[in-house]
Amino acid sequence: xxxxxxxxxxxxxxxxxxxxxxxxxxxxxxxxxxxxxxxxxxxxxxxxxxxxxxxxxxxxxxxxxxxxxxxxxxxxxxxxxxxxxxxxxxxxxxxxxxxxxxxxxxxxxxxxxxxxxxxxxxxxxxxxxxxxxxxxxxxxxxxxxxxxxxx
Ligand SMILES: [Zn+2]
Ligand SMILES: [Zn+2]
Numbered sequence: 001x002x003x004x005x006x007x008x009x010x011x012x013x014x015x016x017x018x019x020x021x022x023x024x025x026x027x028x029x030x031x032x033x034x035x036x037x038x039x040x041x042x043x044x045x046x047x048x049x050x051x052x053x054x055x056x057x058x059x060x061x062x063x064x065x066x067x068x069x070x071x072x073x074x075x076x077x078x079x080x081x082x083x084x085x086x087x088x089x090x091x092x093x094x095x096x097x098x099x100x101x102x103x104x105x106x107x108x109x110x111x112x113x114x115x116x117x118x119x120x121x122x123x124x125x126x127x128x129x130x131x132x133x134x135x136x137x138x139x140x141x142x143x144x145x146x147x148x149x150x151x
Contacts, residue, residue: 017050040060044060090124091124102136126148
């Protein structure tokens with residue numbers, strides 16, 4: 001399975017239920033695995049995917065964002081029904097981030113500018129060509145080929 005092809009950003013008009021289900025299935029996880037990884041109840045995941053949950057609390061949102069490998073802002077955008085452009089791009093610490101893993105939700109906070117662990121300035125744009133970084137599924141910038149992680 002080629003997860004690199006998985007579109008992580010919400011499709012305009014997509015509901016929270018559809019978005020969560022699409023990401024989960026795309027990652028090849030069942031509801032139980034997502035619940036365990038996100039630290040939320042299995043029942044809550046079921047409720048979300050049945051469209052019974054319209055708002056996520058802070059902890060659930062960050063847990064889910066981690067489990068599904070997307071920025072918490074993406075989930076925010078889906079809940080609010082706003083286009084993604086209105087929210088922040090991906091941010092990560094070029095020092096602490098391990099390529100191939102989900103970025104820490106603390107880096108994604110809209111107000112975060114520096115890494116909570118090492119105080120390195122967070123990066124949201126490619127250091128080579130300054131394109132916004134939309135997915136950390138990739139290790140290299142798709143535009144200029146520069147590695148996202150600092151060497
Ligand atoms: Zn750091
Ligand atoms: Zn680049």
